[in-house]
Amino acid sequence: MFESAHIDEAIAWRRNLHRHPELGFQEERTSKFIAGLLEGWGWQVQTGLAKTGVVARLGDGGPSIGLRADIDALPIEETTGLEYASSYPGKMHACGHDGHTAMLLLAARQMASEGVTGGNVTLIFQPAEENDGGARVMIEEGLFRQHPCDSVFGIHNWPGLAPGRLVARDGEMMAxxxxxxxxxxxxxxxxxxxxxxxxxxxxxxxxxxxxxxxxxxxxxxxxxxxxxxxxxxxxxxxxxxxxxxxxxxxxxxxxxxxxxxxxxxxxxxxxxxxxxxxxxxxxxxxxxxPAAVNSAAEAGLARRVGEAMGLDAGEAGPSMASEDFAFMLNEKPGAYIWLGAARQGENPGLHSPRFDFNDEVLPTGAEYWVRLTRQALSG
Missing domain, CATH: 3.30.70.360 (Alpha-Beta Plaits)
Structure with a gap:
């Protein structure tokens, strides 16, 4: 689906973001980076929701799907030793939000090239997922009033699942x-x-x-x-x-x-x-x-799209970890999705000072976003 040069560029975006992590409501460099790319591809872009949030819209009217990526980092001292390790002491992307952002940007580039038909797609680049409730703030400041969405979806890389796995439960996902x-x-x-x-x-x-x-x-x-x-x-x-x-x-x-x-x-x-x-x-x-609870229809759609890509969309238990995408699921039907992202060999978990997003799953996640959008807007 993607040109190899575009995948390489997306990996470079991801590593650039990894090198420059920013904490909740402070993601000014990250926000400018995202908005600049989207505007260059022809998306209608709004900045400033929840201080550093970015929202972009593309389409021809009708039904609307929202796709969300979180953009903030954590107050952790990185110990990976990577050449693109955090350059900011005491801050790092230890949860893969740099990967989530790059996946959605790669998908956005493809959608802009192909065009969006049958409805609208709204991209939500959300600040302050870690502890500070950026999703709640975006909603309070008018996210869904200004950018109506019939449904909303979010993806999180999941090191506890092998690449090729996808989980979107009916009902409870995260506590x-x-x-x-x-x-x-x-x-x-x-x-x-x-x-x-x-x-x-x-x-x-x-x-x-x-x-x-x-x-x-x-x-x-x-x-x-x-x-x-x-x-x-x-x-x-x-x-x-x-x-x-x-x-x-x-x-x-x-x-x-x-x-x-x-x-x-x-x-x-x-x-x-x-x-x-x-x-x-x-x-x-x-x-x-609140708890992140998927609506059954949207979770079913999420699984069908994954299966059509050849992903294993089998069941798994919910997690007692928490996720502020729950605020969006309280407002709109939708689904939160775990994308398998385990590494071979050492596989540090989320929030580890040795964690690094698995770039091998970046094109998979981006392709998933494109296919989900097509399927949702085709009815």
Whole structure:
């Protein structure tokens, strides 16, 4: 489908983006790069949604499909040693968003060359997928009012699947998530006389243990739920019982009732254990992303397009990881798709400081976008 020179150029785009990673809502260089290419190919381009988002439109009216790629990087120090490794200390494309962007750009070039008939295609290059909810912000600022879409699709490279695999489940794909910060306060004192202080460290330790057991005791074994304590901060010296500790982490779920139960019981457990140690627990609990749930019709279309390309579109279980494309799926029918992208030999996972997008699947993803668009607009 693509000229070999165009594939090579797309790989060069991807590596250029990899070398210049930008964090959420700061993707100014990336945004200019994307917009410049699209304008040169004749797309109608809008910039500025959610600060650094880029939206492009092409077609002859009628039905409209939206295709989304995320463009932000992560605050991770890269250790790949690649010649095109990040040139920005403490930032890297450790999730493959550079590859997602290049795939959609290669598809956009082909669509502009062939023309889009039977409807419109809207390309959504979205900032701040990692933690900051760029999809939500784009929607709030008028994404679908200004660029109506009948359906919307997103792709994520998936190192846990071999190249040639594709997954688009009917229903649940990725979990909802929240973050929490529990501040435990009590009397501090001398390490030799702990009876004269409150048990801040003991409370923090027991809260951390109890919270991670919470889903197993409060949710049915048939209902997914995860609580992960990821940070404990306290203390300043060997001989000081501190007066403050902070316990942080995330919670994950699919069913709204499970999310409510986890939030309620987390507060009860933290406050109860803190009180038992003579301490107080203040809880900051923030729900960030809803669950990403595919509509059956669009997931079925996604699988059929993959199968027509010779991809194995077999089933796989949902992931307890989270994805802010969920906000778009809350607004429009659509599907989130995992594209197999495992490497032979060492195959670092997403968010690893040694991760690098597998360029071998870049043309596959781009061809998939072109074929999906044709199929969706042909009725």
């Amino acid at each position: 909802a998530f929240a973050i929490f910060e529990i501040t435990i306060e009590g009397r501090g004192g001398h390490g030799a006389m702990p009876e004269q202080s409150d048990g801040v460290v003991a409370a923090a330790s027991r809260i951390a243990t109890a919270l991670q057991e919470l889903p197993a005791r409060r949710l049915s074994p048939l209902v997914p739920g995860v609580v992960s304590v990821t940070q404990i901060h306290t203390g300043s010296a060997f001989n000081v019982c501190p007066d403050r500790a902070v316990v942080c982490g995330t919670t994950r779920w699919f069913q709204s009732e499970a999310g409510d139960e986890i939030e309620t019981r987390l507060a009860e457990v933290a406050q109860g254990i803190a009180a038992a140690h003579g301490c107080r627990a203040n809880i900051d609990y923030q729900r960030r992303y």
